[in-house]
Amino acid sequence: MCRRPRFKCAERVFDSRQAFASLRAFRSRLPLPGGERDGVRGLAHFGLRAAALAVAILASTAHAELVAYKIVGDAIPASLTGNPGDAARGRIIVANHNTGLCLLCHSGPFPQDKFQGTMAPDLAGAGARWSEGQLRLRIVDASKFNAATIMPPFYRVDHLTRVAPAYRGKPVLSAVEVEDVVAYLMTLK
Numbered sequence: 001m002c003r004r005p006r007f008k009c010a011e012r013v014f015d016s017r018q019a020f021a022s023l024r025a026f027r028s029r030l031p032l033p034g035g036e037r038d039g040v041r042g043l044a045h046f047g048l049r050a051a052a053l054a055v056a057i058l059a060s061t062a063h064a065e066l067v068a069y070k071i072v073g074d075a076i077p078a079s080l081t082g083n084p085g086d087a088a089r090g091r092i093i094v095a096n097h098n099t100g101l102c103l104l105c106h107s108g109p110f111p112q113d114k115f116q117g118t119m120a121p122d123l124a125g126a127g128a129r130w131s132e133g134q135l136r137l138r139i140v141d142a143s144k145f146n147a148a149t150i151m152p153p154f155y156r157v158d159h160l161t162r163v164a165p166a167y168r169g170k171p172v173l174s175a176v177e178v179e180d181v182v183a184y185l186m187t188l189k
Ligand code: HEC
Pocket: 001, 002, 003, 007, 016, 094, 100, 101, 102, 103, 104, 105, 106, 119, 120, 121, 122, 123, 125, 126, 129, 135, 138, 139, 142, 145, 146, 148, 149, 150, 151, 152, 154, 181, 185
């Protein structure tokens, strides 16, 4: 659901998945896998690469295991972890320009932060406008509310494009972090 017409305009010119993937690429200034180094040749090289690939596949399968959750209507009523989140930690995630990236698009009650977004509703009052379960689904996968949303899915690993290798198979936020963000948003009444 797109509540305000100006966000519709933003949707047309802005592919959220692509933009977010390049942001993630920007964040992932990690060294290339060792197998790419020059000067290693022959069977040993092949063996090393095969082993590295096997490890990479195992690692990505392990990361791809998201907690199972159930969508009821437009909400995920139950906590992903089975426990309530920590609102103080959630505030840090939302305010941090490298972890949540929320303030890239949103503004919120962070008077000290001069660099806040204007492409999405102000987060102030989000806890009054939405239920806890609706906020949880919105963070997990906002496309369930609006198929063309520019808001990235924070707890989804499939159907993403141009994800940097280091981030493949991993959700942007962990289940614990999603719960912390939800707990913080619920304090914004
Ligand atoms: C790339 C831009 C973008 C990012 C990053 C983003 N959002 Fe959003 N968000 C939107 C847009 C646009 C909407 C308006 C509804 C829609 O189009 O999905 C929205 C809607 C919402 C809403 C409902 C707002 C309301 O009250 O109507 C909440 C809550 C929310 N986002 C929270 C977050 C949080 C928390 C984060 C960070 C963890 C985040 N968003 C990151 C773009 C973004």
